[in-house]
Amino acid sequence: MPDLLSLLKDPLFIDIVVIFGVYMILSLSFNIEYGFTGIPNLGKVLFYAIGAYVAGVIAAWIALRIAAFTPKTPAEGPAYCAYGAPQTITEVFKTNPEFAIGVFLLSLIIGAAAGAVLGVLASYPALRLREDFLAITLLAFSEIGRLITRTEWWPVCAHYGIRGIATPFAWLGEYSRTIYMFLVLVMAALMYLLAEKLVNSPWGRAMKAVRDDELAAEVYGKNPARVRAQAMAVGSAMAAVAGTLYAFYLGSIMPDDFMPIVTFLAIAMVMLGGTANNRGVVVGVAVLVLVDRLFNASVLERKFGIPLPDYLANSIAYLKYVVIGMVIILILIFGPQGLIPEKPLKTPVVEETKKRLKMLARKES
Amino acid sequence: MAVLLAENIYGGYGDSVVIQDVSIRLEKGEIVALVGPNGSGKSTLIKTIYGVARLFKGKVLFEGRDVTGLPPEVKTRIGMSYVPQTYNIFPDLTVQENLEMGAYIIDDPAKIADRMELVFSIFPDLKVFREKLAGELSGGQRQMLAVARALMTEPKVMFLDEPTAGLAPKIAIGLLKTLIRIREETNIPMLLVEQHARRALQLADRGYVLVSGRIAVEGRGDEILSRKDLQELFLGIQKR
Amino acid sequence: MVPTLVYTVFRAVLDGLLEGSLYALMGFGLTIVFRVTRVANFAHAEYVTYGAYAAYVAMVAWGLGLIPSAIVAALAVAAVALASDELVFKPLWRRGSTPLHFLVASIGVGLVLRFSLQAVAAAVPGYLNIRLPRFPPTLTVVGGKVAINVVHAAAPLLALSTTVALHILFTKTKLGKAMRATASNPTLARISGINVIMVRRVTWIIGGLLAGLSGFIISYYIQANPEVGWNFLLWMFAAAIAGGFTFYGTILAGLILGIVGQVAIILAGYYAGITTAYKPAIALVIMVLVLLFRPEGIIRIQSLGLRRRA
Ligand SMILES: Nc1ncnc2c1ncn2[C@@H]1O[C@H](COP(=O)(O)OP(=O)(O)OP(=O)(O)O)[C@@H](O)[C@H]1O
Ligand SMILES: [Mg+2]
Numbered sequence: 001m002p003d004l005l006s007l008l009k010d011p012l013f014i015d016i017v018v019i020f021g022v023y024m025i026l027s028l029s030f031n032i033e034y035g036f037t038g039i040p041n042l043g044k045v046l047f048y049a050i051g052a053y054v055a056g057v058i059a060a061w062i063a064l065r066i067a068a069f070t071p072k073t074p075a076e077g078p079a080y081c082a083y084g085a086p087q088t089i090t091e092v093f094k095t096n097p098e099f100a101i102g103v104f105l106l107s108l109i110i111g112a113a114a115g116a117v118l119g120v121l122a123s124y125p126a127l128r129l130r131e132d133f134l135a136i137t138l139l140a141f142s143e144i145g146r147l148i149t150r151t152e153w154w155p156v157c158a159h160y161g162i163r164g165i166a167t168p169f170a171w172l173g174e175y176s177r178t179i180y181m182f183l184v185l186v187m188a189a190l191m192y193l194l195a196e197k198l199v200n201s202p203w204g205r206a207m208k209a210v211r212d213d214e215l216a217a218e219v220y221g222k223n224p225a226r227v228r229a230q231a232m233a234v235g236s237a238m239a240a241v242a243g244t245l246y247a248f249y250l251g252s253i254m255p256d257d258f259m260p261i262v263t264f265l266a267i268a269m270v271m272l273g274g275t276a277n278n279r280g281v282v283v284g285v286a287v288l289v290l291v292d293r294l295f296n297a298s299v300l301e302r303k304f305g306i307p308l309p310d311y312l313a314n315s316i317a318y319l320k321y322v323v324i325g326m327v328i329i330l331i332l333i334f335g336p337q338g339l340i341p342e343k344p345l346k347t348p349v350v351e352e353t354k355k356r357l358k359m360l361a362r363k364e365s
Numbered sequence: 366m367a368v369l370l371a372e373n374i375y376g377g378y379g380d381s382v383v384i385q386d387v388s389i390r391l392e393k394g395e396i397v398a399l400v401g402p403n404g405s406g407k408s409t410l411i412k413t414i415y416g417v418a419r420l421f422k423g424k425v426l427f428e429g430r431d432v433t434g435l436p437p438e439v440k441t442r443i444g445m446s447y448v449p450q451t452y453n454i455f456p457d458l459t460v461q462e463n464l465e466m467g468a469y470i471i472d473d474p475a476k477i478a479d480r481m482e483l484v485f486s487i488f489p490d491l492k493v494f495r496e497k498l499a500g501e502l503s504g505g506q507r508q509m510l511a512v513a514r515a516l517m518t519e520p521k522v523m524f525l526d527e528p529t530a531g532l533a534p535k536i537a538i539g540l541l542k543t544l545i546r547i548r549e550e551t552n553i554p555m556l557l558v559e560q561h562a563r564r565a566l567q568l569a570d571r572g573y574v575l576v577s578g579r580i581a582v583e584g585r586g587d588e589i590l591s592r593k594d595l596q597e598l599f600l601g602i603q604k605r
Numbered sequence: 606m607v608p609t610l611v612y613t614v615f616r617a618v619l620d621g622l623l624e625g626s627l628y629a630l631m632g633f634g635l636t637i638v639f640r641v642t643r644v645a646n647f648a649h650a651e652y653v654t655y656g657a658y659a660a661y662v663a664m665v666a667w668g669l670g671l672i673p674s675a676i677v678a679a680l681a682v683a684a685v686a687l688a689s690d691e692l693v694f695k696p697l698w699r700r701g702s703t704p705l706h707f708l709v710a711s712i713g714v715g716l717v718l719r720f721s722l723q724a725v726a727a728a729v730p731g732y733l734n735i736r737l738p739r740f741p742p743t744l745t746v747v748g749g750k751v752a753i754n755v756v757h758a759a760a761p762l763l764a765l766s767t768t769v770a771l772h773i774l775f776t777k778t779k780l781g782k783a784m785r786a787t788a789s790n791p792t793l794a795r796i797s798g799i800n801v802i803m804v805r806r807v808t809w810i811i812g813g814l815l816a817g818l819s820g821f822i823i824s825y826y827i828q829a830n831p832e833v834g835w836n837f838l839l840w841m842f843a844a845a846i847a848g849g850f851t852f853y854g855t856i857l858a859g860l861i862l863g864i865v866g867q868v869a870i871i872l873a874g875y876y877a878g879i880t881t882a883y884k885p886a887i888a889l890v891i892m893v894l895v896l897l898f899r900p901e902g903i904i905r906i907q908s909l910g911l912r913r914r915a
Contacts, residue, residue, distance in 0.1 A: 040705055040709075124897075125893075125896070125897055128897060128900070129896060129900065130704070131703070131704065131705040132645045132704040132707075132708045133645075133846075133896055133900065135645075135705065135708055135709075136645065136708075136846075136892070137892070137893055137896050140839060140889045140892055140893050141893070143839060143885070144886055144890070147882070147883065147886055147889075151882045151883060261716075264712055264716060267709065268713075271709075311728035311729075312728070314728050315723070315724035315725065315727040315728045316724075318720040318721075318724040318727060319720065319721075320720075321720035322716065322717050322720045322724065324713075324716055325712075325713040325714065325716030325718075325720070326713070326717060328710065328712065328713030329693055329710055329713040329714060329717070332697060332702065332706055332709065332710045332713070333693065333696050333697060333700075333710075379701075415796070417792060417795075417796070436795065437792075437796045438795045438796075438797075438798050438799060438800060438801070441798035442798050447796050449793065452790055452792065452793060454790070455785075455786045455789040455790050455793060455794075456789060456790070457785060457788070457789035458782070458786055462782055462785075462786075465782060466782065466783065466794070466797050466799065469779070469783060469786075469797050469799050470797075518798070
């Protein structure tokens with residue numbers, strides 16, 4: 001089947017699938033925080049960046065240790081920022097399978113842990129602030145993070161970024177990226193199952209209770225602060241995993257890949273699919289990833305033979321964000337439920353509260 | 366002809382129906398008491414009639430004209446007036462500005478000045494504090510300001526939702542006496558919600574007892590008060 | 606012989622005053638819209654950008670003078686602001702959306718505005734980076750080192766005259782008082798017969814006018830591009846938040862933020878070798894600290910009923 005094989009090797013196809021998987025995880029994590037727990041985490045991209053940078057730093061550092069690399073010309077920042085380092089790092093990935101797979105697993109674990117810790121810290125404002133101010137604060141956190149990565153050579157190589165990272169299967173040669181694509185898909189599926197399991201567990205019901213009526217949740221012995229911190233921990237760990245997967249795919253990690261627009265894209269995906277609904281998120285992510293990847297002049301022209309006039313060729317990359325903005329607006333105005341509405345899930349806490357309130361009302365009259 | 370007629374009102378918030386099939390009527394010069402336990406829907410009934418809460422079904426006639434579904438600002442323009450139970454002043458405006466906003470629909474400055482003198486003569490306290498921010502007034506002064514604001518337009522009917530809430534008994538009685546005086550002078554009908562059911566029914570010409578969103582009893586104030594089977598209800602209300 | 610640092614700080618204060626005036630004008634628009642409509646409007650940043658571009662088009666493409674261009678910028682942005690309310694926020698308000706929905710919607714509006722401008726700017730040669738011609742003539746040079754430009758005087762003057770105009774509007778006119786009343790208690794405003802729809806429109810128009818003027822100053826002062834407003838977003842929110850979303854508090858907080866930000870980053874560079882790249886961090890840190898520890902704001906000017914209600 002030459003067709004299928006060439007499709008599997010097609011960079012555009014791999015790109016779409018990998019980005020789909022990455023945004024799937026990112027959007028699921030946003031859904032856990034916002035859709036199910038009611039925390040508008042507009043700083044999502046910060047936790048995604050944490051995963052990516054942890055992966056980049058660990059992989060680059062260990063690779064250069066293995067290769068005993070010393071920069072020819074002294075450079076700012078750690079050795080992996082130096083000229084010639086990226087090539088050396090890639091070479092180690094290509095020749096050392098134990099390293100490639102080991103460092104990938106290590107990055108996943110450390111990245112997720114770092115994300116979780118940071119998530120718990122970031123949940124602190126969630127206790128004190130109104131929703132809209134909380135959203136602004138978290139967005140500000142993510143911008144502070146980007147500012148630091150843009151400016152500091154230690155340990156992130158400032159605007160130069162960390163480069164030369166390859167997939168954990170780089171040593172396999174031709175099909176390495178295809179295999180990685182499948183790995184990302186498997187990870188996305190695992191995260192989906194995890195998210196589903198979580199939100200349908202008693203803990204998931206506690207999250208919804210906190211979202212719908214904090215007071216009622218408290219009356220029934222759920223500690224809203226704890227539930228929020230847990231949701232942020234899980235959500236941020238997931239976002240970090242998405243970032244790690246992205247870093248190993250892309251190979252270079254630059255500060256400006258982590259602008260608030262990433263968060264907004266995830267928000268649009270969740271809203272399109274339907275908040276508090278993981279199945280819907282799959283649909284939302286699929287649609288918007290296609291928009292994101294196909295609004296691209298060279299792809300349209302070379303892949304699909306659709307020639308674009310000059311003015312459109314220059315501007316089509318921007319038009320996709322116009323589409324995303326429109327999606328957000330239209331969904332809010334015409335169907336806040338998204339494509340697939342939230343499943344009415346029986347929440348014992350809320351049901352019980354309602355029942356008792358009714359009884360009280362009857363007694364009074 | 367009744368000044369205000371609300372027929373078969375169903376009202377509430379969002380999808381939840383609080384008021385069910387309630388009809389009330391206000392005749393010229395009448396003070397009508399609306400009493401009932403907490404949460405029975407007294408405020409919701411007024412809000413529904415005034416267009417602040419959601420009206421599901423029913424009809425509202427004001428001076429014979431169908432005003433069902435008109436927004437609150439229009440209802441005020443045609444001569445209705447409403448003192449909400451909560452958030453009934455503009456805390457960020459001075460006393461004087463609160464009154465000016467009460468007279469927003471009047472264009473003639475001379476007339477606004479007249480009305481202001483009138484409410485100052487009823488509530489002399491307000492005149493003293495006219496430059497003060499309303500949010501800095503005492504609870505009693507706030508309630509006075511809330512009533513005064515609603516009086517600025519020379520209304521033809523007034524809805525007063527617990528104007529005496531939180532007031533010391535003496536001040537509360539003073540305020541109620543003032544209301545009676547206003548009624549005597551202007552002959553406008555008032556629908557008065559009172560937490561103190563006994564007091565309200567004694568003062569009012571007629572009364573409605575609202576229970577769980579429906580009218581349980583209606584009639585003359587003293588009649589309702591004398592009904593043995595309702596004693597427990599009033600006690601219940603007063604116990605709070 | 607005056608030491609160089611004095612000149613450096615003097616320069617920083619001047620620039621800070623200029624930037625602070627911008628923060629004040631932008632932050633005020635944010636505040637008034639937030640107070641009246643509960644919209645924490647991220648798209649306000651884009652209004653500023655549109656002001657810069659409108660001024661540029663008026664001046665370069667239509668050949669208008671400086672003042673007419675400023676007026677075009679203000680009016681054009683007022684129209685954009687009004688349109689975003691009529692098309693997006695008002696429908697949301699009618700269906701009873703929460704403040705968070707407003708905020709997310711404003712992100713959507715911001716994306717649409719910013720990137721449609723990006724798309725156009727990318728397609729039309731010469732529009733990716735713009736700067737008004739007749740770049741600020743120098744008024745005087747202090748100590749042979751610090752040039753004071755027209756814009757250094759114009760921006761604070763504009764901020765000052767705007768404040769005076771707004772003060773008159775809010776205290777002397779029925780419309781202005783109705784705006785404050787609506788901000789203070791929207792339901793009671795309706796019950797008082799105030800046409801809140803009209804108040805709403807005027808609010809967006811004022812916010813838009815101020816954003817348009819800010820954009821004009823920016824394209825006059827620095828180079829503008831389709832992202833220029835977005836880069837100011839955190840500053841305007843910082844001004845509004847530090848001012849506790851009170852009208853005059855925001856203006857004062859904006860001025861102070863501008864000066865403190867500029868001076869602090871210069872001194873930090875001088876003494877601690879911290880790069881000016883960290884300047885936005887000042888806005889971010891102030892904003893986060895205020896929100897976390899004094900969410901009611903630090904510079905709250907209570908007179909004229911400028912208190913914020915929870
Ligand atoms: N804004 C609102 N949204 C949803 N439900 C509301 C709202 N306001 C009141 N309710 C509900 O409507 C019912 C009636 O409330 P309402 O305020 O009309 O009672 P009330 O008779 O005025 O009580 P009180 O004597 O305490 O003033 C209550 O069950 C209340 O929970
Ligand atoms: Mg009530």
